[in-house]
Amino acid sequence: MAEEGSKWVVMVTGRSPTNIAVIKYWGKRDEGLILPINDSISLTLDPLHLSATTTVAVSPSFSRDRMWLNGKEIPLSGERYQKCLREIRKRANEVSDEKQGIKIKKEDWERLHVHISSYNNFPTAAGLASSAAGFACLVFTLAKLMNVKEDLGEISSIARQGSGSACRSLYGGFVKWAMGNNADGSDSLAIQLADETHWTDLVIIIAVVSSKQKETSSTSGMRETVQTSALINHRAETVVPARVLKMEEAIQNRDFASFAKLACTDSNQFHAVCLDTSPPIFYMNDTSHRIINLVEKWNHSEGTPQVAYTFDAGPNAVLISPNRKTAALLLQRLLFQFPPNQDTDLSSFVVGDKSILQDAGVTSMKDIETLEPPTECKDKVPYQRFTGDVSYFICTRVGSGPKVLTDETLALLDPITGLPK
Ligand SMILES: Nc1ncnc2c1ncn2[C@@H]1O[C@H](COP(=O)(O)OP(=O)(O)OP(=O)(O)O)[C@@H](O)[C@H]1O
Ligand SMILES: C[C@@](O)(CCOP(=O)(O)OP(=O)(O)O)CC(=O)O
Known part of the structure; x- marks a missing residue:
């Protein structure tokens, strides 16, 4: 040395x-x-x-x-x-x-x-x-x-x-x-x-419902579930092993209908065991539930899954669509139901792969105001819009694993002092 x-x-x-x-x-x-x-x-x-x-x-x-x-x-x-x-x-x-x-x-x-x-x-x-x-x-x-x-x-x-x-x-x-x-x-x-090259058509839209830190961390939440839930053992021992096999098959075959059904059901069961915990843990909120309803109604009206949803230990929705066309239709629905607060600019409301916005025909805030309610809801209850309930959307896709960055300008430490730049 x-x-x-x-x-x-x-x-x-x-x-x-x-x-x-x-x-x-x-x-x-x-x-x-x-x-x-x-x-x-x-x-x-x-x-x-x-x-x-x-x-x-x-x-x-x-x-x-x-x-x-x-x-x-x-x-x-x-x-x-x-x-x-x-x-x-x-x-x-x-x-x-x-x-x-x-x-x-x-x-x-x-x-x-x-x-x-x-x-x-x-x-x-x-x-x-x-x-x-x-x-x-x-x-x-x-x-x-x-x-x-x-x-x-x-x-x-x-x-x-x-x-x-x-x-x-x-x-x-x-x-x-x-x-x-x-x-x-x-x-x-x-x-x-x-x-990541296996199933490149998938488009992922994340609805960031709240950026605040959550009340119950995953670590303590899952500990409480294991200690108190009567359902968790059934989930872990019986439900998940069978579901994992089916999910592997759905991914291998790029079978979106099975993939979506399994993903949604599993997310719902995870939140069900949270609710079965004593005291119960609520990670989703009203906005999360509205997003589930939006997707379920749409999927039901089409007779086959258009979009999958999944929620981790928080209220944010991760929505997965089989292709860009469906993702654009999804974004229209989301922007219709959850428009931004006034004075928000579109470029900070929809981030990531913004090209989906063009596919959705939305290029300005005005376009969001004039969006039509989705057909599956038109004749039902008067359609409500929940302005400001989603902070922003991230459009993304399935991606690659960890990489070394060789471009030295991207380093976060100074090469001479070893302290943050
Ligand atoms: N870039 C990072 N490098 C090292 N540790 C990190 C980094 N980012 C986050 N962490 C660690 O993870 C903690 C945050 O984890 P936490 O589980 O609370 O939130 P989260 O992972 O963003 O949310 P969730 O687990 O609900 O998806 C931070 O306090 C820090 O200890
Ligand atoms: C709901 C989840 O996101 C839980 C993630 O839990 P963490 O990995 O954050 O928990 P610790 O192992 O205690 O650090 C589901 C998942 O990612 O599979």
């Missing part, structure tokens, strides 16, 4: 996507190791729209491990961060940086400290799975910095110990988290079912 007093800094920047489960993880059999009571399946979302970017740096001049999240220093003392750091350090190997003429020996990693800076390109702790993208990115990027040779499956089982759902963000496309059987958690890891 280059001499201690020298000022060298070696760093790596990575970017990891978030994911949305279509068969939910809810409940642990081991809290410490984060081992689930059932398998789960997710779609990885396009990192362009929802991802964490993390730079990790090592230098002999760092006196302790430090981390900054969205520009603010946060403590790394939490058990979840410590576990991820410890597990990656254990697997570290020799690293040579030829440009700087530095060699870090395997044994050096035990005493060298790291600086970590991470940034989410979407709201943190707002029910958009920032912890999934964040821990996946942290573990992936640290593994690159420390030249860890283990495969992505094993890396995913380390990310799992940061946050369960994070293990699924190690792969792009369609991913299963196999619950595993081993007591040490070594077989509880992510498996890619199909990559």
